[in-house]
Structures are given as structure tokens and as C-alpha cells.
Amino acid sequence: MRSIGQKEGSAESGAAAPRRLVILGATGSIGRSCADVILNAPGRFEVAALVGGRDGASLAKAALALGARYAAIADPAAYGELKAGVAGRGIEIGAGPEAVKEAALREADLVVAAIAGTVGLAPTYAAIAAGRTVALANKEPLVCAGAAVTRAARASGARLLPLDSEHNAIFQALGGRDASSAVRMTLTASGGPFRDWSLERINAATKAEALAHPNWSMGPKITIDSATLMNKGLELVEAHHLFAVPAERLDVVVHPQSVVHGLVSFADGSVIAGLAMPDMKTPIAHCLAYPERIASGATALDLAAIGQLTFSRPDLDRFPALRLAMAALRDGGGAPTAMNGANEVAVAAFLADRIGFRAIARVVETVLEQAAQAGELATPSSVEEALAIHHIARDRAEALLAKN
Ligand code: NAD
Ligand code: MG
Numbered sequence: 001m002r003s004i005g006q007k008e009g010s011a012e013s014g015a016a017a018p019r020r021l022v023i024l025g026a027t028g029s030i031g032r033s034c035a036d037v038i039l040n041a042p043g044r045f046e047v048a049a050l051v052g053g054r055d056g057a058s059l060a061k062a063a064l065a066l067g068a069r070y071a072a073i074a075d076p077a078a079y080g081e082l083k084a085g086v087a088g089r090g091i092e093i094g095a096g097p098e099a100v101k102e103a104a105l106r107e108a109d110l111v112v113a114a115i116a117g118t119v120g121l122a123p124t125y126a127a128i129a130a131g132r133t134v135a136l137a138n139k140e141p142l143v144c145a146g147a148a149v150t151r152a153a154r155a156s157g158a159r160l161l162p163l164d165s166e167h168n169a170i171f172q173a174l175g176g177r178d179a180s181s182a183v184r185m186t187l188t189a190s191g192g193p194f195r196d197w198s199l200e201r202i203n204a205a206t207k208a209e210a211l212a213h214p215n216w217s218m219g220p221k222i223t224i225d226s227a228t229l230m231n232k233g234l235e236l237v238e239a240h241h242l243f244a245v246p247a248e249r250l251d252v253v254v255h256p257q258s259v260v261h262g263l264v265s266f267a268d269g270s271v272i273a274g275l276a277m278p279d280m281k282t283p284i285a286h287c288l289a290y291p292e293r294i295a296s297g298a299t300a301l302d303l304a305a306i307g308q309l310t311f312s313r314p315d316l317d318r319f320p321a322l323r324l325a326m327a328a329l330r331d332g333g334g335a336p337t338a339m340n341g342a343n344e345v346a347v348a349a350f351l352a353d354r355i356g357f358r359a360i361a362r363v364v365e366t367v368l369e370q371a372a373q374a375g376e377l378a379t380p381s382s383v384e385e386a387l388a389i390h391h392i393a394r395d396r397a398e399a400l401l402a403k404n
Contacts, residue, residue, distance in 0.1 A: 015043070018043060018044060018045055018046040019044065019045050019046070019109045019110060019288070019289075020045075020046045020047075020048045020107065020108045020109045020110075021034075021038070021045050021046065021047050021048060021108060021109070021110050021111075021112065021288070022047075022048050022049045022050075022051075022103060022104060022106055022108040022110075022111040022112070022127070022132075023047065023049075023050050023051065023111075023112045023114065024051045024100075024103070024104060024111065024112065024113050024114060024115050024120060024123050024124065024127075024138070025051065025052070025053075025112075025113070025114035025115035025116065025120065025137075025138065026050035026051060026052055026059060026062045026063075026071075026114075027052040027053070027055050027058040027059050027062060028053075028114060028115075028116060028219050029217065029218045029219045029280070030112070030114035030137045030163070030219075030280060030284070031050075031052075031062070031112075031114050032062075033279075033280045033281050033284055034112055034114065034284050034288070035062060035065060035066055036281060036297055037281050037284050037285045037288055037294075037296055037297060038066060038288070039065070039066070040294075040295060040296070040297045041285075041288075041289075041294050041295070044289070044294065045288065046067075047063075047066040047067060047068040047069070048068070048069055048070065048106040048107060048108045049068060049069065049070040049071070049072065049102075049103035049104075049106040049108070050062055050063050050066065050068045050070070050071045050072070050103070051071075051072050051073075051074065051100050051103045051104070051115070051123065052071070052072075052073050052074070052078075052082075053073070053074050053075060053115070053116075054073070054074065054075035054077070054078050055078065055081075056073050056078035056079065056080070056081030056082035056083075056084075056085060057081045057082075057084075057085050059071050059073055059078075059082055059085070060081070060082050060084070060085020060086045061085065063085075063086055063091050064085075064086065064089060064091070068091060069091065069092060069106070070091070070092045070093070070094070070102075070103055070106060071086065071091055071092070071093050071094075071103075072093070072094040072095065072099035072100050072102065072103040073093075073094075073095045073099070074095075074096070074097065074100050074119075075095070076095040076096045078095070079093070079095035082095070097122070100122075100123050101122065101123055101126050103123070104123035104124070104126045104127045105126055105127065105130055108132060109133065110132070110133050110134070110135060110161075110287070110288065111124075111127040111132045111133070111134045111135070112134075112135045112137065112163070112284075112287070112288075113127070113134055113135065113136050113137060113138040113141070113163075114137040114138055114163075115138050116138070116140075116219050116221050116222070117138075117140050117221060117344055118140040118141060118144045118340065118341070118344060118390060120138040120140065120141055121140070121141035121144055121145060121149075121383065121387070124136070124138060124141050124149075125141065125145075125148075125149060125152060125383055127158070128149060128152050128153050128156060128158045128160070129152045129155075129156050129158075130156065130158075131156035131157050131158045132158055133158065133159040133160075133161065134153075134158060134159070134160055134161070135161045135162075135163045135284075135287035135288070136160055136161065136162060136163055136164070136167075136242075137163040137164060137280075139164055139234050139235060139238045140234065140340055140344070142237065142238045142241045142242065143234050143237045143238060143336050143337070143339075143340040144336075144337050144340050144341070144386050144387070144390050145337070145380060145382075145383045145386035145387070146237065146238075146240070146241030146336070147241070147379070147380070147381075148380065148381070148382050148383045148385075148386060149241070149383070150241050150242075150244075160242060161287045161290055162242055162283075162287075163280075163283050163284060163287045164235060164238060164283070165261045165262075165276075165278075165280065165282075165283050166187040166188060166235055166239070166261050166262040167187075167235070167238060167239055167242055167243075167262065168261070168262075168274065168283035168286060168287070169260075169261035169262030169263075169273070169274025169275075169276070169283075170185050170187075170239065170243065170262035170263075170264055170274065171242075172274045172286065173262060173263065173264040173272040173273060173274050174243075174264055174272075175272070179243040179244055179245055180244075181266060181267075182243075182245065182249070182264045182265065182266060183249065183265050183266060183267050184249050184250075184251055184264070184265040185239060185243065185245055185249060185250055185251070185262065185263070185264055185265075186250075186251040186252070186253055186262065186263040186264075186265070187232060187235050187236065187239060187250070187251070187252050187253075187261075187262055188252075188253055188254070188255035188258070188260055188261055188262065188263075188311075189229060189231075189232040189252055189253070189254050189255065189314060190213075190214060190215045190216070190226070190254075190255065190256055190257075190258045190278075191229075191254045191255075191256055191314075192213060192214070192226045192227045192228075192229060193209060193210065193212050193213055193214055193227055194209075194210075194227055194318075194319075195214075195254065195256060197318070198318075199317065199318045202318055202319075202357065202358070203356070203357060203358040204356070204357070204358075205227070205357040206357075207350065207351065207353065210223070210224055210227040210350070210357060211223050211224070211227075213226055213227070214256070215256075215257075215258040215278045216258070216278055216280075220351055221344070221347055221348075221351075224347045224350060224351065224360070225321075225343070225347065227357070228319065228321040228322075228357075228360055228361060229314065229319040229321055229322040230321035230322065230324075230325060230343055230347075230360075230361075230364075232252050232314070232322055232325070233321060233322045233324065233325020233326060233328070233329075233339075234325065234340065234343075236250050236252065236325060236326065236329050237325065237328070237329050237336045237340075240329060247326070247329045247330045247332075250329075252314050252322070253311050253312070253313065253314075254311065254312045254313065254314050255309065255310065255311050256310060257278075257306060257308070257309050257310065258278035259275055259276070259277065259278070259301065259303075259306060259309055260273050260274070260275050260309060261273075261274050261275070261276065262274050275301060276298065276301060277298055277299050277300070277301050279296075279298035279299065281296040281297050281298040282296050282298045284296065285297075285298075320361040320365070321343070321360065321361040321364065324339060324361060324364055324365055324368065325339060328368065331377070332379065333377045333378055333379045334371070334376065334377035334378055334379060334380055334386075334389040335368060335371075335372075335377050337380055337386050337389045337390055337393070338367060338368055338371045338376065338377060338389055338390070338392070338393035339364055339367075339368055339393075340390065340393075341367075341389070341390040341391065341392075341393035341394045341397070342363055342364045342367035342368070342393045342394065342396065342397040343360070343364050344394065345363070345394050345397035345398055345401070346359065346360040346361075346363040346364055346397055346401075347360060349363075349401050354401060354404075355401065355404065359404075363397050363400055363401070364397075366396075366400055367393050367396045367397050367400065370396055371389075371392065371393055371396065376389060376392055376393075377389070
């Protein structure tokens with residue numbers, strides 16, 4: 001993995017060349033915040049390509065607003081909408097998985113990976129294998145195939161910039177030091193909407209209650225993961241791969257204000273923490289301009305106005321999904337991969353009103369037990385092997401749901 005370094009051009013030669021960006025997941029929560037940051041820094045960025053899932057009209061709007069050269073929509077059924085939306089504006093368009101991959105591989109200085117879910121693995125991996133610098137918001141690909149993804153980055157020289165707020169804070173706290181210099185890395189968790197709820201009340205939580213996150217406005221999948229605390233579990237696996245730290249040096253602390261995002265502890269007792277308002281525009285701006293600093297449009301942090309920052313241990317009895325994820329990380333092998341696959345199916349089923357909140361962790365736990373018994377959790381040595389474990393786990397989860 002290499003350093004992104006300075007942009008072309010220098011202070012002596014006048015204005016630097018704009019940084020060329022590709023945004024995968026341009027119509028989502030992270031994608032829209034990226035657009036805000038880009039529009040807040042005129043002349044600084046150029047958009048080579050945008051990718052969206054199935055909302056052709058929104059992708060067309062984003063492409064026009066950002067002056068994108070190319071826009072690719074994953075769902076071919078949305079091609080007409082995209083085409084109508086950009087008609088006569090000289091933007092190249094495409095649809096389907098090949099078009100998405102083409103977008104991911106357009107010449108660019110930085111690719112933002114912000115598709116939701118493991119479906120983001122293929123284009124993100126393509127960009128990494130091609131040696132692009134990739135700002136990673138999309139955590140599921142690392143949980144699914146972290147070893148293969150980081151190996152591909154080392155082989156191609158691609159740099160991975162952590163965009164997830166906790167990992168971004170840790171990256172900044174490390175300040176260029178080797179991650180092995182840290183004795184501990186701590187991720188904070190807001191605790192989600194059910195932080196203070198009894199187990200009984202959590203088990204009976206409705207979809208509307210689970211979608212009402214107190215601090216962050218995000219896409220539906222990560223919002224449910226934040227309510228179960230599986231999101232923090234996925235982030236532990238993400239940190240393990242991004243920083244090559246073993247499970248026993250990773251920690252989670254509940255911090256309802258979401259102001260301290262990540263902390264790095266060193267051997268001498270020093271702890272360096274990353275603080276910012278809970279607004280993804282801050283880590284996005286950090287990644288987009290790295291190593292320079294630009295205005296993000298986020299509100300400035302005013303600690304006196306916030307008054308109190310509080311911390312507590314996560315309750316693994318009330319939040320079994322985090323316990324499962326910690327165990328999967330310790331077990332290693334294919335366990336995090338299978339866990340992630342089963343969780344995607346369970347969360348989608350909860351969002352479709354097919355199962356209750358408590359059943360999400362139950363489905364994940366049962367799939368992990370079944371997969372272990374069937375000998376399906378060997379360490380995946382390639383993306384293909386990881387996806388095989390992923391799809392078996394998804395099928396197992398679907399089979400469990402079909403029984404209910
Ligand atoms: P979202 O649901 O709001 O947006 C997802 C994006 O992916 C959309 O643009 C959608 O069109 C696109 N997409 C969906 N399926 C696709 C497919 N098959 N092919 C191509 N594109 C597809 O999600 P989000 O909240 O923006 O999160 C995106 C990723 O970033 C997730 O992995 C999430 O865990 C991570 N993340 C999000 C936040 C946040 O604050 N939202 C914070 C940290 C990390
Ligand atoms: Mg996060």
C-alpha cells in the first residue's frame with residue numbers, strides 16, 4: 001500500500017490540479033455527504049464517475065450537480081430513468097455490473113467506496129486491485145474478505161483511507177505511526193436508540209424505533225446494525241484488517257454523545273483520541289483532501305456547549321449481536337464472513353417486516369453454529385472463497401427464515 005502523497009502541482013506552479021474522484025454509492029447517505037463536501041470546495045475536485053444502485057433519477061441529478069463525466073447504474077431497469085435525467089448534457093452513462101466496474105476503474109486519484117453491503121465488494125476490489133487510492137466507507141467487503149482485500153492492496157500498491165468515522169479517527173490519532181506502536185485501539189459506539197432499554201423492550205422493538213438513530217442519519221442497513229450494535233462488531237473486524245491489529249488489542253466503549261470517535265493507547269500510557277461532531281462530512285473531507293485539510297461544512301465542535309462526554313462498557317447481554325461479532329473475530333477463519341452474510345439477510349428480513357428485532361441476532365447465531373458444524377468456516381484465501389462462504393451463509397439464513 002502506498003502513500004497518496006501530494007497532488008500534482010505545487011505552491012510555486014500556482015493552483016494544484018483538481019483531484020479526480022470516483023464515487024461508488026453516490027445516491028446514498030455517504031454519497032450525498034460527499035457531494036456536499038465537493039460542492040463546498042469549488043475547483044478542488046473533478047468527478048470522473050458516479051455509481052448508483054437502482055435510483056436512476058437521483059443518480060442523474062447527482063451527475064448533473066457534480067459535473068460527472070460518467071454515471072453507471074447497477075440495476076439495468078433504471079437505465080431509462082438515468083438516460084432521461086441526463087439527456088442532452090453530454091454525460092456518458094451505463095447500466096449493469098460491467099458498467100459499475102467500468103466506473104470503478106475510470107482514471108481517478110481517489111475512489112470513494114460507499115455502496116451499502118457486500119455487493120460493494122466487486123467494484124471496490126477492482127479499484128484496489130488496479131492500485132487506486134480508495135476511501136473505504138463500505139465496511140462489509142472488509143468483513144467478508146478482509147485478508148484478500150488488504151493483500152490485493154499490498155500487491156497493487158493501493159492505499160486504503162478509512163472513511164468510517166471511528167477508523168478515520170484512529171488513523172488520524174496514529175498520525176503516520178505504524179499501527180503496531182499502539183497497545184490498544186478503542187472504537188466508540190453511540191449505543192444506538194436502545195442504549196438504555198431493557199432486554200424485554202429491545203426484543204419487542206419496532207422497525208420505526210430501530211430506524212430512529214439518536215445521533216446519525218444513515219442508510220437503513222447500517223441504521224439497523226447500529227441498533228443491534230452489530231455495526232460495532234463489523235467495525236471491530238474492519239479495524240482488525242485495516243490496521244492489522246489482533247482482536248485482543250481492540251476495544252469498544254459506549255459513548256452516547258458520539259464526539260470522541262476512536263482512541264489509540266500507547267505503551268507509555270498516552271492516549272490520542274479523534275474528536276469531531278457526529279457528521280460524516282468531517283471524515284469524508286479528511287479522506288477527499290488527504291493529506292491536506294479543507295472545510296467540510298460540518299458544524300465546529302464546541303465542547304463547552306456539549307458539556308459532558310460519558311463512557312460505559314457495552315452490555316453484551318442486551319446486545320447479543322456485538323457478542324457474536326466479538327466471538328467471530330476471535331474465532332477468525334470464515335466466521336466473520338459467514339456472520340456478515342447471515343446478518344445481511346436477517347437485517348433485510350427485519351426491514352421487510354418478516355422477522356422481529358430479536359430474531360436478527362438469533363438468525364446470525366444459528367447460521368454460525370450450523371456453518372461451524374458443517375465445516376464451512378475455513379479461512380477464505382481469496383475473494384472467491386470468501387464469497388462462497390458468504391453465499392452459503394446467506395442461503396442458510398434464508399432457509400431459517402422460510403421455516404418461520
Ligand atoms: P445508503 O443505503 O444510504 O446508500 C447506499 C448506496 O449504495 C446508494 O447509492 C445505493 O444506490 C448504492 N447501491 C446499493 N446497491 C447497489 C448495487 N448493487 N450496486 C451499486 N450501488 C448500489 O447507505 P450509506 O448509509 O450511505 O452507507 C454506505 C456504506 O457506508 C455502508 O457500507 C455503511 O456501512 C458505510 N458507512 C455509512 C455511514 C453513514 O453515516 N451513512 C457511516 C460509516 C460507514
Ligand atoms: Mg462507524
